[in-house]
Amino acid sequence: MLKIENLHATVAGKPILNGLTLTIPTGEIHAIMGPNGAGKSTLAYVLGGRPGYEVTEGSVTFDGQDLFALEPHERAAAGMFLGFQYPVEIPGVSYLQFLREALNSQRRSKGEKDLTGGEFIRLSKDKAALLGMDAEMLKRPVNVGFSGGEKKRAEMVQLGIMDPKVAILDETDSGLDIDALKAVGHGINSIMRDPKKSVLLITHYQRLLDYVTPDRVHVLSRGQIVRSGGPELAHELEREGYAEAAA
Amino acid sequence: MTALPTRKLEAYRYADIDALASVWTSLDSPARVEIAAQQKLQQIWLPSGEEVDVRRVEMVLEAGAVARIFALNNAARYGRFELDVTMHEGADFAFYGANIGGGDSTLEIVTTLRHVAPGATSHQMIRSVLGDKATGSFLGRIEVAREGQQTDAEQSVKAMLLDRGATANAKPELEIFADDVKCAHGATVGELDKNQLFYAAARGMDPATARALLLEGFVGGLWDEIEGNDQGIAEVARQALRKVAA
Numbered sequence: 001m002l003k004i005e006n007l008h009a010t011v012a013g014k015p016i017l018n019g020l021t022l023t024i025p026t027g028e029i030h031a032i033m034g035p036n037g038a039g040k041s042t043l044a045y046v047l048g049g050r051p052g053y054e055v056t057e058g059s060v061t062f063d064g065q066d067l068f069a070l071e072p073h074e075r076a077a078a079g080m081f082l083g084f085q086y087p088v089e090i091p092g093v094s095y096l097q098f099l100r101e102a103l104n105s106q107r108r109s110k111g112e113k114d115l116t117g118g119e120f121i122r123l124s125k126d127k128a129a130l131l132g133m134d135a136e137m138l139k140r141p142v143n144v145g146f147s148g149g150e151k152k153r154a155e156m157v158q159l160g161i162m163d164p165k166v167a168i169l170d171e172t173d174s175g176l177d178i179d180a181l182k183a184v185g186h187g188i189n190s191i192m193r194d195p196k197k198s199v200l201l202i203t204h205y206q207r208l209l210d211y212v213t214p215d216r217v218h219v220l221s222r223g224q225i226v227r228s229g230g231p232e233l234a235h236e237l238e239r240e241g242y243a244e245a246a247a
Numbered sequence: 248m249t250a251l252p253t254r255k256l257e258a259y260r261y262a263d264i265d266a267l268a269s270v271w272t273s274l275d276s277p278a279r280v281e282i283a284a285q286q287k288l289q290q291i292w293l294p295s296g297e298e299v300d301v302r303r304v305e306m307v308l309e310a311g312a313v314a315r316i317f318a319l320n321n322a323a324r325y326g327r328f329e330l331d332v333t334m335h336e337g338a339d340f341a342f343y344g345a346n347i348g349g350g351d352s353t354l355e356i357v358t359t360l361r362h363v364a365p366g367a368t369s370h371q372m373i374r375s376v377l378g379d380k381a382t383g384s385f386l387g388r389i390e391v392a393r394e395g396q397q398t399d400a401e402q403s404v405k406a407m408l409l410d411r412g413a414t415a416n417a418k419p420e421l422e423i424f425a426d427d428v429k430c431a432h433g434a435t436v437g438e439l440d441k442n443q444l445f446y447a448a449a450r451g452m453d454p455a456t457a458r459a460l461l462l463e464g465f466v467g468g469l470w471d472e473i474e475g476n477d478q479g480i481a482e483v484a485r486q487a488l489r490k491v492a493a
Contacts, residue, residue, distance in 0.1 A: 048449050051441070076451035088446040092464025101460050102450035109453070141464070158450065 001026040001198040002047075002166055007058035008223075009046045016042040018223035019058070024166070029192070029199040031209060031234065034220035035242040040202045041085060043220070044170035047200075048082035049075055063165060076102075077109040079165030081158075083172045087151040090142035095154065096124060098142050099161055106162070127160035131187050149180030156187030163191070166198045173208035185211025206238040249275040258329070261384040261416055263353040266299045266325035277303035277331065282312040284335075291473070291480050292318035292328065294487075303329045308338035310364070317473055318344040318356070319480055321487045326354045334360065334367035343469040346375040346383035347487040349409075355384040362395035362428075369399075374466045375406035377413035378491040384416035389430060391423040398425060402432035407439065407465055409458070409491060458492035459485075 002024040009017040016039045024030045034040050045053045047060065049072035060067040062080060070078060090098065104114040115123070128135040133153050143151050152172055159167060172184055189212055192199045201214060209217075209231065217233040218225045221242065227233065251271050252259040259267075282288050286309075294300055300322035308314055312335070320326040326348070332340055346354035354377075360369045375383035383406060391398045406415030417434035439461055447457035463485060470481045 048445075050445050072445065072448035073451050073453050073457075076449060082449045084446065084449075088440075088442045090443050090446070090461065090464060092467050093460055097463075098447070098460065099450070101456055102447065102452050105453055105456050106451035109451075162450065 001028075001063060002200065003061040005059050005061075007043075007046070007060065008056045009042060010054050010056055011042060011052065015056075016223055017046065020220070020224055022218060022225055024198045024200055026198055027195040028215040029188075029201065029212060030216045030218060031201040031203060031214040032218050032220050032225075033203055033206075033234065033237055033242075036204075038220045039223040040220055041170055042223075044082060044085075044168050044202055047075075047080070047168050048072060073105065074109065076162070076164075077106040081162050081164035081167045083155050083159065083167060083169035085171040085174060087143050087146075087155055089144045089146075091144050093142050095138040095140060095142050096121070099124060099138075099158060103161060124157070124161055127157050130160055130190060131156045132183050133157055148175040149177060149183075152176055152180060153183055153187075156184055156191070159187060160191050165196070166200070167192050168200045168202070170202045171204065172201075173203055173205065181208060182211060184208070188212045206234040209234045258357050258359075258386060261353070261355055261382065261386075262327065263325040266353070267301060267327070270299050270301050274301055274303055277305045277329070280304060280306045282306070282308050282314055284309040285311040287313040289315045289474055290317070291477060292316065293480060293483055294319055294321040294326070298322060298324040299326075301325070301327045301329075304331070306330065306332045306340075308332065308334045308340055308367075310336040311338065313339045314341070315472060315474070316342045316344075317470060317480055318342070319484050319487070320344065320346045320354045320356060321348060321483075322352060322354065323348075323350065324352055326352070327357065328355070329357045331359045332361065332369070334362055334364070334369065336364040336366055338364075338367040340368070341370040341372075341472070343372050343472065344385075345373070345466050345469055345484055346377070346385070346406075347466070347484060347491060348376075348381040348383060349378035349491040351380045353382045353384075355386070357384075357386045359388045359390070360400065362389070362391045362398040362400065362425075364392075364394055366397045367395065367399075369401070371402045371404075372469060373402075373404045373417075374469055375415055376409065376462050376466060376488060376491060377406065377415060378409035380410075380412040381491075382414040382416070384418070386416075386418045386420070387432075388420040389422070391421075391425050391428050391430065393424040395425045396427045398428040398430070400428070400430045404432070404434040405465070406436045407462065408436065409439070455489075455493045459489045462488045462492055
């Protein structure tokens, strides 16, 4: 599904990713863990195509396509979802309006018809209910006045509405209390645990992995994958720290 | 007939005088609107569709009168909405206006609000969205006479520039002779937020759709206070935004 080969990337001229290689097969959930500054968020942004993140070497193939030949919005339409560590606030634009425009943009690029207002409202209500979010919140401006937990739940509702093939989730667990963490875990499992889908979970801590069991765990250090293992590797990291595990 | 103004006149410093000359004969005396005491008026000013769209209105609000004006300035070459308002005791005036333009259009909203008696309130909200080489201006003068105690006047002016060649001018001007008044004004000029644009792109919005949506959010609040079911101006504004965002 997602094949990253020898990826090098710089931010403001500074090398952050230094030859990262990773394959996430269809139907699997992989976690990337690593200390601050290892390049975790850079990896997410490079995959999402954020301006300012420059790929200097290497390739990424997504579902058989050259990912870097696609603009950010084309990557979303091709079935990639980027979950944000800090979801952005957009005053004056309601969540319903935002998501309807986004989903219909994706549908148009695939030659599908726009969803009608009624169809979209039903879809968003279903997904909000699935994630335990009050659908009334979707009438509010995007993320404005949302708590940290509400923002991340809203990211999960978006994940449900977009129903992607692959989700890159960048520290979706940061700043969450236990209830919100459970809700996010439930969201990932119910939407993305599917033989046709894949997930790349980027996280600092093992605690989200109590709710979402990864097929593989990778340790990122200085812009490279330095160790890979099964779910037990997350527990080892939690016990011994990154310095030890990456040595 | 009054002579054609020149740019030496403060209220015309950003005007397109050549364009103005083409319509001046029909404009040299402003239209006059009087709102009787305790009466209420709502007006929605849609673009005329002409290349040059100039309106000059003098409005008088008698005691306790209420006026709400919603205006969309979107002429292809030159749009000028000029409004001179005199407010008597306890009158309540609000103006919600947008300059939306691209190309090399010149759009301006010029208001003079005269608080001549006690206790009148005025509220002005102006949003400009300017692309290409367009110029959008707001000149807002508020005069509070010695008799205008307990005046409450507020002006909020924001502009969004989409291209390097676009220009926004904001010129608040307060002249206050009373000592117990509230006059607030704020003006900002900015551009679309890169984080918001990337967030929208990551959810699948193509750049033009994303820009148009963010701009709708920027301008949208202008039409919230419209009474009745008349949201036609919101739709015309949306179309204008899609055009400048494309």
